[in-house]
Amino acid sequence: MSEQQRYRVYSTHLKEKFGEKVYKLPVNLPGSCPNRDGTVGHGGCIFCDEEGAGFQCLPNTFTVQQQLSSNKEYFQQRFNAHKFIAYFQAFTNTYLPLEQFKDNITAAVADKDVVGISISTRPDCVNDQYLDFLLELQKNHHQPLDINIELGLQTVNYHTLKKVNRGHTLAEFVDAVQRIHARGFEICAHLILNLPWDDMDDVKENAKLLSALGVHYVKLHSLYVVKNTVLGDMYQRGEFTIISQKEYIDRVVTFLEYLDPAIVIQRLVGKGPQENLLFSNWGTSWWLIKQGIERRLQELDTYQGKKFNYLNGRAVRARFAVGNN
Numbered sequence: 001m002s003e004q005q006r007y008r009v010y011s012t013h014l015k016e017k018f019g020e021k022v023y024k025l026p027v028n029l030p031g032s033c034p035n036r037d038g039t040v041g042h043g044g045c046i047f048c049d050e051e052g053a054g055f056q057c058l059p060n061t062f063t064v065q066q067q068l069s070s071n072k073e074y075f076q077q078r079f080n081a082h083k084f085i086a087y088f089q090a091f092t093n094t095y096l097p098l099e100q101f102k103d104n105i106t107a108a109v110a111d112k113d114v115v116g117i118s119i120s121t122r123p124d125c126v127n128d129q130y131l132d133f134l135l136e137l138q139k140n141h142h143q144p145l146d147i148n149i150e151l152g153l154q155t156v157n158y159h160t161l162k163k164v165n166r167g168h169t170l171a172e173f174v175d176a177v178q179r180i181h182a183r184g185f186e187i188c189a190h191l192i193l194n195l196p197w198d199d200m201d202d203v204k205e206n207a208k209l210l211s212a213l214g215v216h217y218v219k220l221h222s223l224y225v226v227k228n229t230v231l232g233d234m235y236q237r238g239e240f241t242i243i244s245q246k247e248y249i250d251r252v253v254t255f256l257e258y259l260d261p262a263i264v265i266q267r268l269v270g271k272g273p274q275e276n277l278l279f280s281n282w283g284t285s286w287w288l289i290k291q292g293i294e295r296r297l298q299e300l301d302t303y304q305g306k307k308f309n310y311l312n313g314r315a316v317r318a319r320f321a322v323g324n325n
Contacts, residue, residue, distance in 0.1 A: 006297040007256050007304040010217070010266040017146075018115060023079065024087040025071040025114075027064055029104060031091035033122070035167035040124060045154075046164050046230035047192075047223065049273070064107040072113065085116040085146070094121040094130050102133055109137065109145060116146030118188070123151050124168040126176035135183045148217070149180050150188040156209045160197040165230070170209075177213045188217035188266060193251045195223060196240035203251045207258035212311060217264045220255070222248055222289070224272030224280040232278050245282040245289065252293050253302065261305030268293050 005012065014022040035041040062070070068086060075081040086108035094101060108117055119134075126149070138145050151173060155161060158169045173189075180187050189210050193203055210218060223242065225235045234240060243251075252268055269289045272280040281289055297303060316322060 006294070006302070008261065008264045010264055013264045018083055020083060021079070021081065022083045022085060022115065023075045023081045024085045024118065025068050025075070026087050026089045027067050027104075027108065028062075028090045029064070029088065029093070029096075031093065031096060033092045034095055034125065035122075035165070040167040041165060043165065043230065045166055046234070047225070049226045049229055049276070064104055065110075068108060068111055068114070072111070082113065083115045084111075084113050085118050085148075086111070086114050087118045087120075089120050091120075092122050092125050093119050094125045094127065098129055098133070101130060105134070105137065109141060112143075115144070116148065118148040118150055120150040120152070122168065123153065123173040123176040126151070126179055128179065131179060131183050131185070134185065146186070148186040148188055149176075150190065150217075150219070151176055152190045154190065154192045155195055155198055155202060156205050157195075157198050157202045160195055160202070163197050164195065174213065177215065181214065186216040188219060189215045190219045190221060191255075192221045192223050193255060194243050194248050196242060200251065200254060203255050204258050207255045208310060210263065211258070211260035211308060214260075215263060217266050218259070219267040219270075220252060220265070221267070221270035222281055222286075224270070225278040226272065227276040227278055235278055242279060245284070245292070248282075249289070249292050249296050253296050253300065256297070256304040257302055257307040258310075259304055260308055261303075263304075265304070 011021070033044055036044045064086075068084075072081075072084060075084070088104065088108075093104070096104070105117060105119075108114060134147055138147055153170075153173050154164065154166065156170055161169055177187055191206050191210075193206070225232050225242075248269075256265075269281065269286045271286045313322075
């Protein structure tokens with residue numbers, strides 16, 4: 001972190017890593033989820049709508065090449081961009097037949113301006129065969145290729161995971177992280193810090209577990225509620241309440257304080273689809289909430305990692321003053 005930044009900013013990290021600004025090109029492919037088709041469950045997560053996470057993408061009828069080309073042209077014209085990360089965003093991208101997965105990824109890295117790929121998936125869909133293909137692809141690629149796996153965890157509270165019908169527990173996440181680490185790929189964990197059944201202790205534990213597991217990136221999302229979902233029906237029946245914007249900001253600040261300062265923050269707050277929303281970001285802009293978080297960090301004179309002192313035998317270090325980390 002620079003002296004001006006109180007948390008590790010993703011855009012700054014990419015510029016340091018690649019020597020210039022790098023832009024993500026979203027890829028939206030038709031797919032499903034094991035939590036929808038009966039493999040591990042039915043109906044999906046209670047907050048998920050039919051579009052998955054790809055509501056800002058191009059139509060999934062476009063090929064990988066067409067989507068990359070169209071999105072790249074936009075960033076080149078608007079920002080004079082030269083380097084890109086192909087971001088397989090919507091649904092569960094490793095929940096495809098292996099050969100289809102290979103074709104998708106191979107098509108993306110054929111573009112000479114693509115310096116990395118980011119693959120969004122579920123912890124229970126991380127499989128050795130898929131990871132081994134990515135490792136072989138990386139080794140044989142004509143230029144250095146960054147590979148990043150994005151894992152939707154949402155919370156470390158396994159009771160909440162069951163409540164939201166996530167279809168997996170914490171164990172699957174830990175297993176996926178270990179398998180990805182073994183290939184040397186980077187890991188991004190997704191969390192929702194204002195799930196109605198979590199409290200501040202869960203927020204701290206989220207940060208502590210991700211730090212202990214050595215993930216590289218974190219995306220924080222604020223919960224949004226969409227019509228015609230299980231969560232939307234519960235919301236309309238008044239079966240739960242959503243914390244205030246102020247409390248969300250406090251949760252993010254606390255999360256950052258307990259998080260390993262080496263972990264890069266890709267996002268502090270999310271945003272929902274423009275249509276069919278019952279609740280999203282307390283009726284204000286995600287950008288204003290982000291500014292509120294940064295302002296609160298300044299007011300408290302706090303920063304990412306301020307309370308990162310719990311690993312490496314904290315009790316022993318406290319008793320015998322062994323080292324400083």
